[in-house]
Amino acid sequence: MATDAPAATGVSTDERAFWERIKEPAVYVRLISLVVVIGGWELMGQTGNIDPVTFSYPSAICVAFWDLIASGQMTAAAYESSQILVAGLLIAIPLGIVLGILMGRFQVFEYAVDTYVFALYATPVVALAFPIAMVLGVDFVGKTTIVVFFAIMPIIVNVYHGVRNVDLSLLEVTRSFCSTESQRWRDLIFPSVVPYLVAGLGLACGRALVGMVVAEFLMSISGLGALSQDYIADLELDKGLAPVVLLMVVGIALTKVVNICETKFSSWRVRQES
Amino acid sequence: MSSSDNGTNPTLRLQGIGKWFGSLHVLDDIDIDVKTQEILTVLGPSGCGKTTLLRIVNGLILCERGEVSFKGEVVDGPRPEMAMVFQNFGLFPWKRLDQNIGYALRIQGKEKGEIDRLVSHYTELVGLGGFEANYPSQLSGGMQQRAGLARALAAQPDVLLMDEPFGALDALTRETLQEELLRINEAEPKAMIFITHSIDEALLLGDRVLVMTPRPGRIRFQFETGFGRGRDLEEIRGGKRFQALRHYLWEAMRNPEEEPEPIPDLVIE
Ligand SMILES: Nc1ncnc2c1ncn2[C@@H]1O[C@H](COP(=O)(O)OP(=O)(O)OP(=O)(O)O)[C@@H](O)[C@H]1O
Numbered sequence: 001m002a003t004d005a006p007a008a009t010g011v012s013t014d015e016r017a018f019w020e021r022i023k024e025p026a027v028y029v030r031l032i033s034l035v036v037v038i039g040g041w042e043l044m045g046q047t048g049n050i051d052p053v054t055f056s057y058p059s060a061i062c063v064a065f066w067d068l069i070a071s072g073q074m075t076a077a078a079y080e081s082s083q084i085l086v087a088g089l090l091i092a093i094p095l096g097i098v099l100g101i102l103m104g105r106f107q108v109f110e111y112a113v114d115t116y117v118f119a120l121y122a123t124p125v126v127a128l129a130f131p132i133a134m135v136l137g138v139d140f141v142g143k144t145t146i147v148v149f150f151a152i153m154p155i156i157v158n159v160y161h162g163v164r165n166v167d168l169s170l171l172e173v174t175r176s177f178c179s180t181e182s183q184r185w186r187d188l189i190f191p192s193v194v195p196y197l198v199a200g201l202g203l204a205c206g207r208a209l210v211g212m213v214v215a216e217f218l219m220s221i222s223g224l225g226a227l228s229q230d231y232i233a234d235l236e237l238d239k240g241l242a243p244v245v246l247l248m249v250v251g252i253a254l255t256k257v258v259n260i261c262e263t264k265f266s267s268w269r270v271r272q273e274s
Numbered sequence: 275m276s277s278s279d280n281g282t283n284p285t286l287r288l289q290g291i292g293k294w295f296g297s298l299h300v301l302d303d304i305d306i307d308v309k310t311q312e313i314l315t316v317l318g319p320s321g322c323g324k325t326t327l328l329r330i331v332n333g334l335i336l337c338e339r340g341e342v343s344f345k346g347e348v349v350d351g352p353r354p355e356m357a358m359v360f361q362n363f364g365l366f367p368w369k370r371l372d373q374n375i376g377y378a379l380r381i382q383g384k385e386k387g388e389i390d391r392l393v394s395h396y397t398e399l400v401g402l403g404g405f406e407a408n409y410p411s412q413l414s415g416g417m418q419q420r421a422g423l424a425r426a427l428a429a430q431p432d433v434l435l436m437d438e439p440f441g442a443l444d445a446l447t448r449e450t451l452q453e454e455l456l457r458i459n460e461a462e463p464k465a466m467i468f469i470t471h472s473i474d475e476a477l478l479l480g481d482r483v484l485v486m487t488p489r490p491g492r493i494r495f496q497f498e499t500g501f502g503r504g505r506d507l508e509e510i511r512g513g514k515r516f517q518a519l520r521h522y523l524w525e526a527m528r529n530p531e532e533e534p535e536p537i538p539d540l541v542i543e
């Protein structure tokens with residue numbers, strides 16, 4: 001087939017681009033892997049090798065997923081969960097950035113708080129669920145606080161390292177040209193922190209989801225966590241796993257959003273690779 | 275220029291500079307005067323403290339002994355009348371070439387039209403026209419070095435401190451920029467300290483050449499090249515005086531211990 005003008009071959013550019021993409025290992029290896037794993041799992045289920053009381057398989061989960069959406073349970077649960085997730089992230093992201101910057105830039109502040117920050121970083125946050133429940137209650141405030149604790153640590157620590165790792169020779173350039181402190185933040189410190197921050201945000205989103213489910217399991221039971229737990233307790237594993245699938249999808253989507261932000265904010269880095 | 279200042283009074287005066295990094299004695303008793311329109315080129319082995327000296331002059335680091343003064347005022351920190359061309363270029367990787375070159379101008383709060391005009395002028399001057407939208411990682415080492423030079427020139431300083439600014443350039447570009455630098459020095463008088471490892475370059479550009487010794491860095495000797503203003507590099511290169519001075523410097527660099535046979539009519543300080 002001729003490979004020049006698309007018009008001559010009757011193949012549209014879109015279609016051509018699609019087949020070009022499929023030819024990349026990144027695409028086809030993933031596709032094959034998905035087909036093999038999900039197909040194999042489905043086959044096990046179809047041939048009766050999976051006991052529906054202890055586990056389920058893709059097509060059954062899909063049907064259950066649809067049932068839960070049709071009955072409105074999934075949407076209601078997702079709405080409930082998303083409130084603490086979004087509230088938690090909206091607090092954790094700005095607070096984490098500010099704390100990380102203060103720690104990285106002001107030695108006194110660092111000495112004042114680093115013990116707690118690194119102690120908390122090393123502590124499994126699950127262990128904090130009960131004290132938090134005692135102080136802040138088991139409802140919205142308590143749950144959101146758990147999400148904040150889960151999500152904020154990687155942001156603080158990454159931003160802190162970003163500020164700390166500012167290129168000293170560039171710092172000297174800003175000094176040499178008599179930059180003011182605020183100009184220095186704009187020209188040097190913020191741009192050097194962005195890649196660290198983005199990496200931190202990626203981790204934070206993942207951990208926020210974990211925190212959300214933990215909060216819903218351990219505190220007043222609600223949202224997707226409750227939905228999943230209830231059905232698993234009733235031995236309806238297909239419906240119990242459907243919310244888990246939704247969480248996976250949300251997790252992947254959040255990671256994608258973070259990646260897109262990264263590309264937007266560090267175009268100079270991306271171009272370097274291409 | 276004021277009437278009393280006809281290009282001969284020192285703009286820059288270094289008196290008894292001594293510098294230690296911890297227990298490492300880097301510079302010892304450095305006295306240098308640089309006049310308003312003078313180009314001082316500095317030669318010396320690697321690690322003898324040339325970069326350190328420029329950082330002290332720029333006010334980036336303090337010295338334990340002595341002081342630097344600029345037009346009679348003690349230098350206790352960076353000032354906008356001085357600009358440095360950094361040995362490692364010091365470009366911001368996330369800024370485009372034009373933003374890097376205009377950096378000093380934006381810091382000084384110049385208005386946008388003025389910045390654009392100066393940036394495009396100096397970008398062309400160093401031969402980087404057409405690359406304005408590129409990030410430093412997309413430029414070759416020599417191009418990055420020229421960007422660092424353009425950034426300092428665009429700031430239109432009274433004192434230009436240049437740390438091996440042509441080290442990464444090919445011979446042809448190097449020659450073009452040497453001529454350009456002399457032309458700029460003629461058009462907009464500046465005191466320049468120019469560090470180089472090239473003997474030829476030190477002689478061609480320098481009104482005065484200063485040679486340093488290492489551990490600790492001291493002034494070994496200095497002399498006026500005497501090639502005069504508005505010099506023609508080709509003519510100088512072919513001349514007897516250039517050849518003799520070149521030979522003298524080669525001998526001096528080869529034998530760090532003893533001074534070569536003096537040349538007639540050359541005043542070695
Ligand atoms: N910040 C620093 N801390 C400790 N030692 C330093 C520091 N900067 C430079 N030195 C030391 O001071 C000495 C002089 O360094 P400098 O960079 O001034 O040399 P240089 O003459 O510019 O060398 P080159 O020609 O290789 O650029 C070296 O021995 C170096 O190790």
Ligand SMILES: [Mg+2]
Binds near residue numbers: 324326437
């Ligand atoms: Mg150096």
